[in-house]
Amino acid sequence: QQKVQQSPESLTVSEGAMASLNCTFSDGTSNNFRWYRQHSAKGLEVLVSIFSDGEKEEGRFTAHLNRANLHVSLHIREPQPSDSAVYLCAVSITSNNRIFFGDGTQLVVKP
Amino acid sequence: DAGVTQTPRHEVAEKGQTIILKCEPVSGHNDLFWYRQTKIQGLELLSYFRSKSLMEDGGAFKDRFKAEMLNSSFSTLKIQPTEPKDSAVYLCASSPGTEYQAPLFGEGTRLSVL
Numbered sequence: 001q002q003k004v005q006q007s008p009e010s011l012t013v014s015e016g017a018m019a020s021l022n023c024t025f026s027d028g029t030s031n032n033f034r035w036y037r038q039h040s041a042k043g044l045e046v047l048v049s050i051f052s053d054g055e056k057e058e059g060r061f062t063a064h065l066n067r068a069n070l071h072v073s074l075h076i077r078e079p080q081p082s083d084s085a086v087y088l089c090a091v092s093i094t095s096n097n098r099i100f101f102g103d104g105t106q107l108v109v110k111p
Numbered sequence: 112d113a114g115v116t117q118t119p120r121h122e123v124a125e126k127g128q129t130i131i132l133k134c135e136p137v138s139g140h141n142d143l144f145w146y147r148q149t150k151i152q153g154l155e156l157l158s159y160f161r162s163k164s165l166m167e168d169g170g171a172f173k174d175r176f177k178a179e180m181l182n183s184s185f186s187t188l189k190i191q192p193t194e195p196k197d198s199a200v201y202l203c204a205s206s207p208g209t210e211y212q213a214p215l216f217g218e219g220t221r222l223s224v225l
Contacts, residue, residue, distance in 0.1 A: 042218055051210075101153055
């Protein structure tokens with residue numbers, strides 16, 4: 001079964017500094033990767049989806065995928081206190097639509 | 112656009128009770144997912160429907176958990192009987208079913224079993 005691991009478990013950054021989150025996965029045939037954000041007591045909000053190696057930017061959020069290294073990352077440019085939330089990595093294989101989630105990174109952005 | 116709607120937002124149950132959680136997916140979406148979220152286990156898939164047909168029933172959750180999708184615009188998750196370990200947030204998500212469109216999540220139902 002696919003294993004998805006995120007690091008760090010928690011991250012504190014100052015407002016305006018770049019925040020970088022990491023995600024590793026175990027199944028090299030995975031081809032569908034997403035980053036979600038979850039504010040306290042809320043649902044999951046999709047931030048960026050990436051399907052091939054390289055970079056995908058959505059506003060201040062950029063995902064980098066390296067399937068050979070089984071690694072996908074999320075970089076948040078100029079984070080704001082409102083970005084404080086749990087960030088979840090989601091990995092799937094489109095042929096079966098089964099989505100595996102990491103345990104999340106708790107991001108705190110200090111003013 | 113209406114998103115995924117889950118009701119109730121909060122539910123408190125006594126051990127042994129039957130509870131039913133409800134989900135209305137985004138109109139036109141073909142896929143519907145039920146997840147359980149806890150701090151220890153994270154997000155666990157309970158059920159997955161495609162065009163109202165059950166594609167996956169979450170294995171370990173079969174005995175007391177039953178998800179149904181009687182029509183394309185409504186799904187229920189029944190837990191019977193409830194146990195204290197069922198205390199969690201239950202999330203419903205729907206998706207158009209194409210590989211490039213992300214599932215959209217509801218805000219969840221927080222269940223407390225006493």
